[in-house]
Amino acid sequence: MTQKAVMHSAHWGAFTARLQGDRLATQPFQGDPDPSPLLQNFTTALRHPARVTQPMARRGWLEQGPGPDERRGKDEWVALSWDEAYARVADELQRVGDRYGPAGIFGGSYGWSSAGRFHHAQSQVHRFLNTVMGGYVRSVNSYSSGAASVLLPHIVGDMNEIARRGVSWEEIAQHSDIVLAFGGLALKNAQVASGGLSEHTERSFMQQAAQRGTRFISVSPLKTDLPDEAQGEWLALRPGTDAALMLGILSVLLSEKRTDEAFLARYTVGWPQMVAYLRGEEDGTVRDAVWAAAICGVSAAAITRLARQLHGRRVLITVAHALQRAGHGEQPVWLGLVLAAALGQPGLPGGGYTYALGALGHYGKHHNLVSFPALPQGRNGIDRLIPVARIADMLLHPGTQFDYNGRRLTYPHVRLALWAGGNPFHHHQDLARLRQAFCQLDTLIVHESVWTATARHADIVLPATLSLEREDIGAAPTDRHLVAMQPVAEPCGEAQDDYTIFTMLARRLGREQAFTEGRDARGWLQHLYGQLQEKLAAHAVTLPDFATFWQAGVLTLPQLKDGGRLINAFRADPIAAPLPTPSGKIEIYSATIAGFAYPSCPGHPVWLTPPQQPDADHPFWLIANQPATRLHSQLDFGEYSLSGKRQGREQCSLHPDDARRLNIRDGDIIELYNMRGHVLASARVTPHIMPGVVQLPTGAWYDPVDPAARRPLCRHGNPNVLTLDKGTSALTQGCSGQLTVVQVRKYQGELTPVQAFTPPQAVAITGSPAPAATHGDPS
Numbered sequence: 001m002t003q004k005a006v007m008h009s010a011h012w013g014a015f016t017a018r019l020q021g022d023r024l025a026t027q028p029f030q031g032d033p034d035p036s037p038l039l040q041n042f043t044t045a046l047r048h049p050a051r052v053t054q055p056m057a058r059r060g061w062l063e064q065g066p067g068p069d070e071r072r073g074k075d076e077w078v079a080l081s082w083d084e085a086y087a088r089v090a091d092e093l094q095r096v097g098d099r100y101g102p103a104g105i106f107g108g109s110y111g112w113s114s115a116g117r118f119h120h121a122q123s124q125v126h127r128f129l130n131t132v133m134g135g136y137v138r139s140v141n142s143y144s145s146g147a148a149s150v151l152l153p154h155i156v157g158d159m160n161e162i163a164r165r166g167v168s169w170e171e172i173a174q175h176s177d178i179v180l181a182f183g184g185l186a187l188k189n190a191q192v193a194s195g196g197l198s199e200h201t202e203r204s205f206m207q208q209a210a211q212r213g214t215r216f217i218s219v220s221p222l223k224t225d226l227p228d229e230a231q232g233e234w235l236a237l238r239p240g241t242d243a244a245l246m247l248g249i250l251s252v253l254l255s256e257k258r259t260d261e262a263f264l265a266r267y268t269v270g271w272p273q274m275v276a277y278l279r280g281e282e283d284g285t286v287r288d289a290v291w292a293a294a295i296c297g298v299s300a301a302a303i304t305r306l307a308r309q310l311h312g313r314r315v316l317i318t319v320a321h322a323l324q325r326a327g328h329g330e331q332p333v334w335l336g337l338v339l340a341a342a343l344g345q346p347g348l349p350g351g352g353y354t355y356a357l358g359a360l361g362h363y364g365k366h367h368n369l370v371s372f373p374a375l376p377q378g379r380n381g382i383d384r385l386i387p388v389a390r391i392a393d394m395l396l397h398p399g400t401q402f403d404y405n406g407r408r409l410t411y412p413h414v415r416l417a418l419w420a421g422g423n424p425f426h427h428h429q430d431l432a433r434l435r436q437a438f439c440q441l442d443t444l445i446v447h448e449s450v451w452t453a454t455a456r457h458a459d460i461v462l463p464a465t466l467s468l469e470r471e472d473i474g475a476a477p478t479d480r481h482l483v484a485m486q487p488v489a490e491p492c493g494e495a496q497d498d499y500t501i502f503t504m505l506a507r508r509l510g511r512e513q514a515f516t517e518g519r520d521a522r523g524w525l526q527h528l529y530g531q532l533q534e535k536l537a538a539h540a541v542t543l544p545d546f547a548t549f550w551q552a553g554v555l556t557l558p559q560l561k562d563g564g565r566l567i568n569a570f571r572a573d574p575i576a577a578p579l580p581t582p583s584g585k586i587e588i589y590s591a592t593i594a595g596f597a598y599p600s601c602p603g604h605p606v607w608l609t610p611p612q613q614p615d616a617d618h619p620f621w622l623i624a625n626q627p628a629t630r631l632h633s634q635l636d637f638g639e640y641s642l643s644g645k646r647q648g649r650e651q652c653s654l655h656p657d658d659a660r661r662l663n664i665r666d667g668d669i670i671e672l673y674n675m676r677g678h679v680l681a682s683a684r685v686t687p688h689i690m691p692g693v694v695q696l697p698t699g700a701w702y703d704p705v706d707p708a709a710r711r712p713l714c715r716h717g718n719p720n721v722l723t724l725d726k727g728t729s730a731l732t733q734g735c736s737g738q739l740t741v742v743q744v745r746k747y748q749g750e751l752t753p754v755q756a757f758t759p760p761q762a763v764a765i766t767g768s769p770a771p772a773a774t775h776g777d778p779s
């Protein structure tokens with residue numbers, strides 16, 4: 001393949017790339033003012049030993065046929081030719097489809113996959129299952145915002161509207177006096193955006209704002225959640241207690257008559273119920289600053305001071321995704337909005353409420369005039385769904401009912417799961433339980449480029465290309481650059497792109513034309529690009545032809561400037577431009593939510609004790625947040641990701657006082673544990689974390705010493721061994737993986753080397769494996 005530098009794009013930036021032997025040399029896109037170091041993770045990716053190079057099947061599945069099997073994750077592997085792999089997968093899809101219909105197939109297949117919009121793995125999975133199998137059990141919402149995306153439409157409007165079209169960074173730099181950021185505004189997070197991020201601008205906006213005099217206040221257990229550029233202040237609070245702090249601030253505003261009653265009366269419903277709750281009129285508990293201080297660990301004096309400082313200023317309240325990725329995560333999201341309303345700020349330039357600002361590189365940005373067309377998904381013949389993070393519940397308890405957003409749903413009995421572009425052994429909680437859940441399936445098919453723990457738990461692994469090995473187009477609705485993702489290398493081993501894999505399966509199942517519509521990958525790129533041309537032509541914008549775009553590598557698209565922001569129009573005229581809520585106003589009290597009668601989410605926001613609390617056995621809060629050195633688990637073997645580890649293990653931060661008490665020194669191997677399992681990590685002793693809190697980022701590949709153990713030991717540092725697999729509430733059923741409770745000690749046991757990046761070896765078997773009959777299935 002060519003040695004010429006080609007254009008490409010990843011979720012963390014656009015770049016040019018050139019092969020140098022087996023290594024990839026990258027150069028950030030010249031238009032990017034602050035490129036992400038995550039690009040360095042590509043250097044060794046193409047020919048890394050962790051790549052999947054040929055189709056493989058689990059020996060027990062080959063020999064005994066599909067069926068529930070406890071050996072998943074610790075069985076032997078057998079290499080297959082593509083022909084045999086296609087035949088076996090197609091036969092199994094046929095069997096499950098014939099016997100159980102689409103309700104027997106899970107196509108929820110959550111995950112970020114790659115930036116290219118055509119080879120976007122979920123879209124490919126959905127299109128394949130719809131056009132070839134007639135549909136599938138789907139998943140709704142995300143691990144990012146499971147609670148907020150369900151709550152916000154009830155109380156103010158669609159989450160994307162609030163997050164992506166919320167207050168822009170430009171406005172902040174020009175107008176905000178105070179940015180009160182619950183969960184901070186860590187630059188590590190704004191490095192990435194799904195579909196690509198050609199310009200990293202947060203750092204410079206924060207600098208500009210700080211120079212003009214914006215005060216950034218980061219409320220978080222970690223000091224590092226606010227970058228130095230913001231020149232801000234750190235307000236340390238106990239994890240999971242933001243709702244109490246917000247109530248304390250509201251109570252001070254109320255008692256000192258610093259609430260904007262005119263705004264509350266005109267633009268909101270339910271403030272009287274909130275006032276009654278703050279004053280304890282229902283239950284005798286007064287939620288004042290002293291009450292809040294005892295819960296959140298911020299002094300009553302500091303709470304009072306902060307409330308007074310907020311009054312009369314242009315204040316922007318932001319709430320990070322992280323706060324709602326925890327039990328009762330709805331409450332701080334809701335209360336942040338109430339606080340902004342009580343200060344009378346929503347709809348003012350640089351003021352009000354914005355959700356998840358800084359969590360991703362596409363929040364607080366301008367929108368493109370039109371968005372890049374998505375691959376058509378076809379029609380799903382059934383309507384069976386789970387909230388995405390309820391996957392293990394579904395597999396372990398088919399037929400059981402559960403509550404979700406006012407509905408009572410039943411978990412379907414899924415027999416086969418098809419996963420491409422995601423890593424549940426990265427994203428899900430309580431990994432021993434997840435393994436048990438996957439053991440219930442008849443068959444787990446995984447398309448992967450690398451031997452993740454998910455691939456290792458599969459029955460059939462089909463090797464997928466990296467985006468660097470195929471053509472695609474990178475595009476995001478808030479990125480003005482459209483990027484031609486040009487291939488830089490030949491596929492590794494026998495890897496194929498997901499589209500080719502599905503095309504071949506569709507052919508065997510007699511539905512090739514329905515899936516491909518007669519197009520190859522290049523044909524689809526041209527088709528989608530043609531649709532973009534048409535969309536823009538309607539706005540009298542002419543794009544060059546495809547060949548010119550492909551040759552140039554990058555195209556600049558027209559953007560909307562501040563157009564159509566819901567909240568501004570609402571502020572200007574709440575009658576003419578009501579919010580899309582039942583009352584048309586901000587709902588401090590939601591009659592809809594009250595009508596669901598969930599104890600875990602009453603009609604107005606409240607303080608609820610977290611479902612997990614530190615105790616004598618588990619005295620530490622564990623924060624399992626996003627990693628600074630990679631995107632989730634992607635390219636965890638890359639050079640930049642490895643540079644963040646010590647002795648090959650992930651680093652866990654803890655406070656010097658705690659370290660001293662536990663006789664732990666910086667660099668010691670420590671063990672975090674609770675009733676769900678044990679995790680090793682390298683201790684990083686730092687004053688930039690609250691005492692009583694430890695932090696271990698997500699993303700280290702799961703590396704259990706014994707994959708089948710009831711309480712596994714991960715020697716690499718995957719915190720999801722420890723997190724609790726419980727929905728955020730009956731209303732939202734989101735992921736609650738951000739926080740859990742643990743005990744910590746210096747590790748005394750045997751220290752074996754990390755094996756996560758060493759792929760399994762195929763064994764040779766003689767004779768022809770048994771036909772695909774099921775075992776363990778009485779029917």
Ligand SMILES: Nc1nc2c(c(=O)[nH]1)N[C@H]1C(S)=C(S)[C@@H](COP(=O)(O)OP(=O)(O)OC[C@H]3O[C@@H](n4cnc5c(=O)[nH]c(N)nc54)[C@H](O)[C@@H]3O)O[C@H]1N2
Nearest residue numbers: 111112113114144421422423427447464624632633634737
């Ligand atoms: N404890 C805890 N857990 C969390 C979180 C937390 O805060 N705490 N955060 C959660 C959040 S917000 C998220 S979004 C999730 C992220 O969870 P995921 O999105 O599942 O994580 P990734 O590591 O991005 O997984 C993407 C996988 O797709 C593969 N892949 C990439 N491109 C392709 C392709 O073209 N084809 C195929 N077949 N495969 C491809 C990659 O190799 C990788 O294994 O994690 C969640 N989990």
Ligand SMILES: Nc1nc2c(c(=O)[nH]1)N[C@H]1C(S)=C(S)[C@@H](COP(=O)(O)OP(=O)(O)OC[C@H]3O[C@@H](n4cnc5c(=O)[nH]c(N)nc54)[C@H](O)[C@@H]3O)O[C@H]1N2
Nearest residue numbers: 144183189219220222239240320321322359625626631632
């Ligand atoms: N480098 C990098 N960036 C990423 C990602 C990645 O994997 N790597 N993932 C991306 C994705 S998919 C998403 S959804 C976003 C997620 O965005 P977030 O969920 O907001 O990101 P986190 O880093 O998990 O959490 C932000 C901070 O919240 C703080 N925090 C945790 N618990 C609490 C609490 O109870 N109260 C308060 N006040 N603060 C708390 C933690 O200290 C943490 O650093 O990040 C995106 N950005």
Ligand SMILES: [Mo]
Nearest residue numbers: 142143144145
């Ligand atoms: Mo996410």
